[in-house]
Amino acid sequence: MLHRTRQAAATRFGTLRDIELTPAQMDKAVTALLPFVHEWRLSLNPEDLHELAYAVLMHFDSEAPFEAIDAAVRDQIADARRPAEKLYRTQAEDPSEHDS
Numbered sequence: 001m002l003h004r005t006r007q008a009a010a011t012r013f014g015t016l017r018d019i020e021l022t023p024a025q026m027d028k029a030v031t032a033l034l035p036f037v038h039e040w041r042l043s044l045n046p047e048d049l050h051e052l053a054y055a056v057l058m059h060f061d062s063e064a065p066f067e068a069i070d071a072a073v074r075d076q077i078a079d080a081r082r083p084a085e086k087l088y089r090t091q092a093e094d095p096s097e098h099d100s
Contacts, residue, residue, distance in 0.1 A: 029053035
């Protein structure tokens with residue numbers, strides 16, 4: 001579950017209001033996206049779906065220009081990708097440590 005605020009995106013652009021999403025808001029947003037994921041057979045893991053929902057909720061009423069929203073979401077994607085990349089690098093360095 002994402003527990004971030006819009007303040008993180010605002011630090012780069014200075015145009016986004018600070019809000020904090022509740023777990024219920026995230027659950028409803030993810031639930032609203034699920035029919036699209038299923039109908040269009042999108043291959044998304046739960047974390048990706050939460051990232052999509054988070055991006056929409058953070059920026060749907062933003063006064064920021066489109067370019068700033070695009071850049072903020074690209075930063076969000078990069079931030080979300082870092083833990084997986086770190087795990088992959090760790091496993092690639094010594095795959096024997098991760099065999100079960």
